[in-house]
Amino acid sequence: SQTIHQWPATLVQPVGSPLSLECTVEGTSNPNLYWYRQAAGRGLQLLFYSVGIGQISSEVPQNLSASRPQDRQFILSSKKLLLSDSGFYLCASLTPGSYEQYFGPGTRLTVT
Amino acid sequence: LAKTTQPISMDSYEGQEVNITCSHNNIATNDYITWYQQFPSQGPRFIIQGYKTKVTNEVASLFIPADRKSSTLSLPRVSLSDTAVYYCLVGARNSGNTPLVFGKGTRLSVIA
Numbered sequence: 775s776q777t778i779h780q781w782p783a784t785l786v787q788p789v790g791s792p793l794s795l796e797c798t799v800e801g802t803s804n805p806n807l808y809w810y811r812q813a814a815g816r817g818l819q820l821l822f823y824s825v826g827i828g829q830i831s832s833e834v835p836q837n838l839s840a841s842r843p844q845d846r847q848f849i850l851s852s853k854k855l856l857l858s859d860s861g862f863y864l865c866a867s868l869t870p871g872s873y874e875q876y877f878g879p880g881t882r883l884t885v886t
Numbered sequence: 887l888a889k890t891t892q893p894i895s896m897d898s899y900e901g902q903e904v905n906i907t908c909s910h911n912n913i914a915t916n917d918y919i920t921w922y923q924q925f926p927s928q929g930p931r932f933i934i935q936g937y938k939t940k941v942t943n944e945v946a947s948l949f950i951p952a953d954r955k956s957s958t959l960s961l962p963r964v965s966l967s968d969t970a971v972y973y974c975l976v977g978a979r980n981s982g983n984t985p986l987v988f989g990k991g992t993r994l995s996v997i998a
Contacts, residue, residue, distance in 0.1 A: 778929075806985070808985060810988070816990065817973075817988055817989055817990035817991055818930070818973075818988035820985055820987060820988070823985045833985075862927070864929045864930075866929065868986075873918060873920060873935050874932040874935075875922075875930075875932065875986060876932075877928075877929025877930050877931065878929055879928065879929060880927065880928065880929055882927070
């Protein structure tokens with residue numbers, strides 16, 4: 775099975791500050807990678823997904839961006855955070871041809 | 887992607903069997919039905935997947951009628967630890983280029 779690492783676990787950032795969340799994957803090669811955001815008491819919103827190094831698809835327009843510099847590394851960034859960026863950010867991995875999506879432990883971001 | 891509809895919330899007493907039904911009227915021929923479970927402040931985890939008829943594992947059973955326009959997740963003899971949000975997803979097994987979309991899920995509360 776796969777293991778997804780995310781850090782930090784919690785983060786408090788002021789409005790207008792930059793953001794960098796990192797996700798790394800173990801136990802698979804060439805996975806599809808995903809960033810989701812979950813607001814309190816809400817469902818998961820897909821933000822970005824990647825099917826390979828340097829390949830990023832954006833699902834929603836926002837001030838966030840994603841990058842995949844290595845096969846098993848996925849980074850979520852922002853140049854200037856907004857209050858509305860607060861939420862629980864989850865990274866997920868799926869091995870092509872498989873059917874089970876693995877999720878990381880998540881990062882809880884509070885923008886103040 | 888086939889859209890899913892499931893109840894927003896359900897309550898159950900400990901020891902009872904819980905059935906959560908998901909509607910997916912426009913499911914495609916090559917779509918599978920997958921259920922995930924999410925505890926608070928954690929990422930979702932895979933429970934079960936099926937294509938037709940019945941699938942059973944150590945955690946749950948999944949019932950899919952012949953027309954495949956709905957499915958029912960069955961949790962036998964629930965305990966307090968089964969309190970979680972349950973998501974029904976529909977999509978092709980190799981969904982790398984078409985990511986799975988999570989709805990709002992069903993919030994199950996198990997009462998002692």
